[in-house]
Amino acid sequence: MYLDADSSKCTGCRVCLTVCSLYHFKEVNPKKAALAVDAKFPKPGHYEVRVCNQCGTCASVCPVEAISEKSGIYIIDADKCTGCGECVKACPTQVMFLHEDSPVPIKCDLCKECIPLCGTKVLFLKD
């Protein structure tokens, strides 16, 4: 099971990003969220939402084996992670992020907090 997105419905409000940061870091910062919204304006005038589909590429490139799979969700072990950024570079959907505050990359743990907060139902679960 993973998070999927129908970008055609996105209004660009970025609530998904704020709740992601508040839930995980106890502070608000859309740049510390595990998904991304790209605004394509002035043309063609829509948003593209990028989400983690738990493909596991990050785990396969991690040089210290800090990323492991549990029930289909890839989780970073903060104690093992060296912050080298190899996973960030390799992520096919570019939804792993390094932030100056955090030595460990930010990655979706499928907490599902964002889903009900998206009024236009861009975000949904896929098996």
Next chain:
Amino acid sequence: MFAERSPFGFGYGGKILRVNLSNGKITTEPLPGKLVRDYLGGRGFAARILYDELKPGIDPMGPDNKVLIASGPLAGLFLPAGGKITFAAKSPATNSYGDSNMGGHLAAEVKYAGYDVIIIEGAAAQPVYLYINNDKVEIRDAAKYWGQGAIITEDMLKNDLGREFEIATIGPAGENKIKFACISHDFGRQAGRTGIGAVMGSKNLKAVAVKGTKSLKVADPDKLLEIGKQAFADCFKHTGWKQWVAQGTAGVTVWSNQQGSFPTRNFQSGSLKGYENISGDELVKQTLVNHKACFGCPCACGKYAKTVRNNKDYYVEGPEYETAALIGGDCAIGNMADLTYANYICDELGIDTISGGSVVAFAMECYEKGIITKKDTGGMDWKFGSIEAFDKIINMIARRQGIGNLLADGVKIASEKLGKGSEKFAMQVKGLEISGYESRNAPAMMLAYMTCDIGAHHNRAWAITHDIQVGRDIIEGKAKKVVELQHIRPIFDMVGCCRLQWVELELKLDYYPQLLKAATGLDFTWDEMLKASERVWNLTRLFLIKEHTQTFGRQFDYPPARWYEETVVNGPTKGSIISKANIDILLDEYYNVRGWDKNGKPTPEKLKELGL
């Protein structure tokens, strides 16, 4: 007043950024605690700082004026629609306190960069833009952007700096100091009113570009998560939510025409024949590209649209209700393709569609009455309904060409110069053109326009629904409601949120003190927030008095003569008029409710009560 250091580490950005364009000095100051307690944020901060720092009588277009960009404590947080920021300055339209509230994503970004207020003072010798990347702040050369349209400039700056930068920019109208030039952001959001775009232009300031990557710490994260979720859920489950997302404010057009409150042909009438052609339904059918929300907004009232004209694509956000009213109705541009194109022209030139539409409508009526002739128009027919005429007039204004130079100062000054009775149909109060509600049969709405502190704008008190609810002919008691609204609605501009969740989706006002507590740790009751709002209202009144010490009196609060000397010529409110005597009753009641004297000055007792 900046002596006391802010004890507030939560919710707020924490700093005031001050940039002097004359000498290049850039400094930061901690946010003063007293300012927070007495004025909350946003519009409150802006009013207090401008009142303290501007000398009375300064030229709004001179280096002594200041442009303030002020965010509020709830902006950028996890809660419904915390995406509002206030632009403020001494207004060239009213020569008094002016502010304009803008959505989009700038408010949040300014907070993430660590600031609550940006104060821009002085004037640059040549075109510049302000670059803010967290703590790195620079005044940069803007030669390549100067002269470009607002939409193009935003795109160019994003290409040059990174798409993640949030941009606020002026177009050619601001550069040419048009008194209703706006500030544009997010490809369709504007700080439209009171001409602050012209103040930016007078400072040679083309744009402000902001990137912030810092986190906003909040006092009680778990509580904010809990209340925020509940507030979003309340919005989504409201019966009006779907319609609001579907059409945004464009959905108001049909209702307004049916109420006879749609400004038509320069407020001669209250309903446009064929208004169905510019309805929200037609927008969705003909031009809608995507629903577009401001930061944190569950409602997405922005309707991003595309129209094709002479085989060329034009993209623009809108037309929202006010644009439909002042261009669609007031200039009688009665089809969606022309209206969308007119919206695009204004947005690219950087002109407020409310004042811009009103000024063009005024010019069209002057042409109709022979006050403006073919000698002025270059032989063109400036008749109502002509998109070609609209295009020509608005471009002449933006470039101050010919009679456009006169119109560029707004309908008040233009009518004083043109004379021949045009003052009577110059639809403005205090120098600011009236926004989208014909009010001859809506006394509360009229009083709201008469007394609005920035000139005739609806956002402080959208009282027409009260008129409809309690009886449109009733005069007595309307002042009380207007004052009540004038205290509630500006609170949203102070905390940095949109008011539409409360207005349209009945989001409970109880949420706001709770959200403020969770975010900042500050214990405000709703009544205390109302008191702060009243304090700001009285302060902006003092600003007006200070700027007009010799001439100040109740005449500042009168509407244009059209509203008490001419009847509505068409539509459901046909024949309605308000008497001058009733206007005075409205004002007497209003001053009484406010604790102001019969000339509209706050009494010493009222000022003492508010700590002013």
